[in-house]
Structure formats: structure tokens, C-alpha cells
Amino acid sequence: MNKTWRLIRLMLKMQFSMAGKSSGEKIGYLFLLIFAIPFSLFIFYAMDGIIGGLYEVLAPLNNESFILGILFISMFCLFIFISLGSIISSFYFADDIEAFISLPYQPYQIMLGKSAAPFLTLYVTNAAILAPALLIYGGYSDAGVLYYMYAILIWLVTPLLPFVLTAIVIMYLMRFLNLSKNKDRIKIVAGLLTFAFIIGLNIILRLDSGSNQLGEDLGQLFMEQNALLELVTAFFPSAYLSSISLTQPGTLLGFFYLVLLFLMTFGIFFIYLTAGQKLYFKGVLGLSAGSKNHLNEKKVTKHIKQKNVLYMSWMKEMKIMLRTPTFFTQIIVQSLVFPVLFIVIVVFDTGNSSLSAASIEPMLEGTDEKYIVLAMLGFTVFALGINPASISSVSRDGKSWFNHLYMPLQPKTVISSKVLAAFTINLVTLLVISVIALAFINIPAVIVSVWLVLSLITNWVTSVVGTSLDLYMPNLKWTDEREIFKGRMIGILALVIEVVLFGSMILILWKSAFITGLWATTIVLAVLLAVFTFVSHLILKKMIHNHFYSIAS
Structure with a gap:
């Protein structure tokens, strides 16, 4: 385990260390931090309007747990979108992959090291969106100390499940499909999906002029279609368990669901380590496979001519x-x-x-x-x-x-x-x-x-x-x-x-x-x-x- 932590620290230093960075790059990071403050306030204001509007409609009907369900489902999907490009880039297409393969580490250890930087990206997103949303919901519901203790624990494990599931699927595909000649297209498609997600989210948010009114309209919709919402939540067991744990933190059922959420998360994480040990190296080595296409002299001759x-x-x-x-x-x-x-x-x-x-x-x-x-x-x-x-x-x-x-x-x-x-x-x-x-x-x-x-x-x-x-x-x-x-x-x-x-x-x-x-x-x-x-x-x-x-x- 000590070797794994050293490897993770080494890879994080390679990605984020300030050593060797110019003063311009350091100032650039400072400016990014400064610009993040007003952006965070904007996100907080928007979420406060949406959650407040939903809560006013759903709380009298004892359906406020649906707010958390929608929140966790949205975060699950968002984390999958973010993970797609970062996992493919970090796990398979970074220039340092071949150097790490030759080191005396197990495949799962190198995989954990390569997971560190993408995982930190998820936690930055988690801190910018999920953390303030949970605080806002706690304020509207007059939650006690136990709610915030549960919220911190759930916040810590929320990015883990979508990241691990996405990585398992990608490792499986990279092992068993002939993706070596299409690796660039895969990353491009992942980037385009992220772009489409951003645009789609903005279209949804712009369909109404006020976030409070948007929240009330969504609340009315879910009030009429509770069965549909329960069905959607059923496809995301982690969202369901997290929502019940936070809406009933003082009950035995809430504690049981919290424990069940952690058991499920760490069980899938163990599967992730096993899959990495079995599949990761095979997928990486498959990227260097040569092409079976034969040289076509006519095509080559056609393209060999003088140009500007x-x-x-x-x-x-x-x-x-x-x-x-x-x-x-x-x-x-x-x-x-x-x-x-x-x-x-x-x-x-x-x-x-x-x-x-x-x-x-x-x-x-x-x-x-x-x-x-x-x-x-x-x-x-x-x-x-x-x-x-x-x-x-x-x-x-x-x-x-x-x-x-x-x-x-x-x-x-x-x-x-x-x-x-x-x-x-x-x-x-x-x-x-x-x-x-x-x-x-x-x-x-x-x-x-x-x-x-x-x-x-x-x-x-x-x-x-x-x-x-x-x-x-x-x-x-x-x-x-x-x-x-x-x-x-x-x-x-x-x-x-x-x-x-x-x-x-x-x-x-x-x-x-x-x-x-x-x-x-x-x-x-x-x-x-x-x-x-x-x-x-x-x-x-x-x-x-x-x-x-x-x-x-």
C-alpha cells in the first residue's frame, strides 16, 4: 500500500507541482482562483432559486426527498461526462504510460495512480456544485447536525461510483475492442458530448426567465408524475440511498441506507481494482498494435506532388x-x-x-x-x-x-x-x-x-x-x-x-x-x-x- 501511495503522490506532483513553472503560469493559476469566486456565487444564487422553488411546492406534500434525488442523479450523469474524457486521456493516451509500465508496479497500482488527477477534477466539480446544493437544502429544511454529518460523508463518496463504473466500462472496451486506430476519435467524441451537455443544460436553464419560477414549474411536474420520478430514481440506487439517508438522518432507516451506500460503493471499488488488475495492461498494450493495411503504391504516388x-x-x-x-x-x-x-x-x-x-x-x-x-x-x-x-x-x-x-x-x-x-x-x-x-x-x-x-x-x-x-x-x-x-x-x-x-x-x-x-x-x-x-x-x-x-x- 505504501508503494501505491508513493506512486499516486509522484503522478500528482507531475501534474500539479509548481516546480519548474514560470511566474506567468503561477500568476495564471491565481487569476483562475480569483475568477472562480464570482462564478461560484452565481452558481450558489441559481441553485438557491431552483431548490427554494422546488421545496416550496414539494415540502407540503412530504416529497422534498425528490429534490435530493434529482440532485444526485444530475451529479451522477455529470460525473460520467467529465470522467469519460479524463479517464481515456489519463489512462491510455498520456505520453508517460510506457514509462510507468516498465516500473515494478502491479497494474492496479498504476491504474490508481493514473486515477488521482481525474479524480481531483471530479472533487473540484463536487465542491462547486454538490456542496453548496446540500448546504442550501439543509437551510431550507432546517436540518440538524446529523444531516450535515451525513451530507459530508455522502459528499465524499458521491464522485466515486460514477468514476469507477465509467472506468470499468472503458477498460473493458479498450481490452476487447479494436480501438487502437480510433483512439483519437474516442476522445473527440467525449469532448463533443461534454460540449453538447453544456449547451443542452444552458438551453434548459434559459427556457424560463427566473430560477424560482423554474423550480416551481419543475416541482409541479414532479408532483403530477411522482411514479415516473420513483422509476427513474430506481435506476440510480446510489441516488435513492443518499436521498433517504439525508431526509431521514435521525432514523434507523436513514443510518441503514447510509451504511448500505458505503458498502455498495466500496464493493464496486473492489471490482474496479480487480478489473484494473486483469484488463488495464492488456488495453494499454493493445494501443501499440500495428495496422494490417498494406501499402498502396498508387495512392502514395497520387499524393506525392509538389505543393506550396x-x-x-x-x-x-x-x-x-x-x-x-x-x-x-x-x-x-x-x-x-x-x-x-x-x-x-x-x-x-x-x-x-x-x-x-x-x-x-x-x-x-x-x-x-x-x-x-x-x-x-x-x-x-x-x-x-x-x-x-x-x-x-x-x-x-x-x-x-x-x-x-x-x-x-x-x-x-x-x-x-x-x-x-x-x-x-x-x-x-x-x-x-x-x-x-x-x-x-x-x-x-x-x-x-x-x-x-x-x-x-x-x-x-x-x-x-x-x-x-x-x-x-x-x-x-x-x-x-x-x-x-x-x-x-x-x-x-x-x-x-x-x-x-x-x-x-x-x-x-x-x-x-x-x-x-x-x-x-x-x-x-x-x-x-x-x-x-x-x-x-x-x-x-x-x-x-x-x-x-x-x-x-
Whole structure:
């Protein structure tokens, strides 16, 4: 057991240790912690409204236990979604797998070590969602000390069951199915499922304008369909046992269900260890299986022909982002999250929110076209600034960056292809915003066309700025692709630079009384953006000259 704990500590240090981290990365973690505070308050407020509305309806009928049942079922499903990608990535596709296999450890010990980092991710989610929900329910139900003691114990074991069950299923599939050639597709599908879950959850939450009203409506629904709720809960025995334990903490039945929950959890955990001992190594070793496809000389000859170097370098960057699961989810999918969430807010908001389509259209009537263009451009700067495509341009190469030192490619070509790839990814965001503006908000096509041209120039400048920063402070020593996006100050720094740069320009034009109308504003913006483009290229050229060959050392 001592060896297992040492292995777990070693793997956690490899993932989360601050040793070797730059000061920028440490500051990045601090900023993430600061930003988490208002986000946690928002979650607490939303859950308080939903749980309060449900409790008011269900408590008089002695059905308040259904609130906890719904909560635990939701957490179970959420943990499965989170576990899918993290288990596949950590257990099978991390770069350090082969090194650990050669060490004198049992398969279940290495599996437990690889479980530590994904499991901590679940506990962060558990602390952000389940912990405040249990506190809120305890407040509404005037629960005693025994409730909170039970709640702490149940909180500790809640992530265990969905994580273990998901891991057992994945290990079984990786052992008995031919997944080696489809491993990237599996991780991509897991990322897309998570994206769909986020969007679906937001659609549900936006279907009603107030969380209290939403809670009352859900309460009314469950009051009419108690039999259906009991049936659904029956498929989640852990949710049922947890709910009864917390609603009847002072009874023998509540204590019995709590003990039964722990026995069931640890019984399945023992099965998890057994499955890991029998299946884990076989699944890992199966990933290195070679392909049985024979070389097709005609196909090879067809693809061997001279092509433009910049185009091929750009294609390589695009394929890396599309085919590498972590890059696909962190860059491609993330580029869709912000605009798609905006569509959800605009289209599915049935209340009187200032962001709904019904509220935005009247505001635009009679507004000077100058302000519409400036507002759209400001929104675009923020949407482009939070996309990590450019700020990971150099870091994505990792240790393979050394290849650029002896390949017959000009540094300018290599960096230009990375800028062009980031520009291409951001085009998706611009196209989605265009659809929103034309189809849902009914902004005139002329204004949208002008905005799109200006946004393309802005897109290029932000891509150059992000790539320049990543060339100046890259992270090439990662062992897992996720390290490129965790805790780096560069993302916040790039966003701050772009907001200050473009925000100052927009603010000055907004306050300038002598510049009015669409075309005058457009001409001034085009000139300023041209200046920004020229200056950014000078900076990028200097960065290439000073850092392209030196960052490898």
C-alpha cells in the first residue's frame, strides 16, 4: 500500500507541482482562483432559486426527498461526462504510460495512480456544485447536525461510483475492442458530448426567465408524475440511498441506507481494482498494435506532388488541431462555445433579458450605425480573445519544436502558417456571429458586411498578437497536451492586450462627435486596423529573429 501511495503522490506532483513553472503560469493559476469566486456565487444564487422553488411546492406534500434525488442523479450523469474524457486521456493516451509500465508496479497500482488527477477534477466539480446544493437544502429544511454529518460523508463518496463504473466500462472496451486506430476519435467524441451537455443544460436553464419560477414549474411536474420520478430514481440506487439517508438522518432507516451506500460503493471499488488488475495492461498494450493495411503504391504516388510550402504547413497545423483530441476540444470546440451560448441566450430567452432578440431589436431602431458597428466590433474582440488557437501556436509543437532547427523551412513560413491556422479557426466564430446578426437580430446586411470585413482584419491582428506572445513564452516541455492550456498567464495577457488596444480605439471613436455615420466610422477603423496590422507584423518579425532558434534551449 505504501508503494501505491508513493506512486499516486509522484503522478500528482507531475501534474500539479509548481516546480519548474514560470511566474506567468503561477500568476495564471491565481487569476483562475480569483475568477472562480464570482462564478461560484452565481452558481450558489441559481441553485438557491431552483431548490427554494422546488421545496416550496414539494415540502407540503412530504416529497422534498425528490429534490435530493434529482440532485444526485444530475451529479451522477455529470460525473460520467467529465470522467469519460479524463479517464481515456489519463489512462491510455498520456505520453508517460510506457514509462510507468516498465516500473515494478502491479497494474492496479498504476491504474490508481493514473486515477488521482481525474479524480481531483471530479472533487473540484463536487465542491462547486454538490456542496453548496446540500448546504442550501439543509437551510431550507432546517436540518440538524446529523444531516450535515451525513451530507459530508455522502459528499465524499458521491464522485466515486460514477468514476469507477465509467472506468470499468472503458477498460473493458479498450481490452476487447479494436480501438487502437480510433483512439483519437474516442476522445473527440467525449469532448463533443461534454460540449453538447453544456449547451443542452444552458438551453434548459434559459427556457424560463427566473430560477424560482423554474423550480416551481419543475416541482409541479414532479408532483403530477411522482411514479415516473420513483422509476427513474430506481435506476440510480446510489441516488435513492443518499436521498433517504439525508431526509431521514435521525432514523434507523436513514443510518441503514447510509451504511448500505458505503458498502455498495466500496464493493464496486473492489471490482474496479480487480478489473484494473486483469484488463488495464492488456488495453494499454493493445494501443501499440500495428495496422494490417498494406501499402498502396498508387495512392502514395497520387499524393506525392509538389505543393506550396505555406499551404502544406497550414494544412499540417489544421490537421494537428482537428486530429489531436485535446487540441480539438480545447481549441475547435471552445471556439464554438461562446457564439453558440450567445445563440442560446438570444433565441431561447423567453423572459425580458436585455440580451434576448426581442429586447435587442428595438434598441437598434434609430441608433446611429456608427455605434452598432463599434458595439459589434467590441463584442468580436472579446470573442476572438478567449480562443486559445493563437496563444498555443508554438506550444502545440512541444518537444518536436527541435525539428524546425534543421528542416529546410524558413522561420517566417513556419510562423505564418501558425498565424493562418489561428485565423482560420477564428473564422468559425465570425461566421456564427454573422448568422446571429442577420437571422435572429435582423441587423441590416450592409452593417453586417462592413463589420465582417473589419472583423477579418481584427482576427488577423489578434492571431499575430497571440502567436507572438506564445513565441516569446512557449511551453514546450509538456507531457500531456492539457498542460498547454492549464494555468498559463499568456491567455489572460493576450486578452488584456487586445482589450486595451481595440477597446481604446473603440472608446475614442465612440466619444468622437465629429466622426458619425457608417462610412466615416468604417474608413477610420480600417485605417487604424491597418496601422495595428503593420505594427503587429513588425513585432512578430522581431520575435522570430530573436526567439525562433533560441526557445529550444
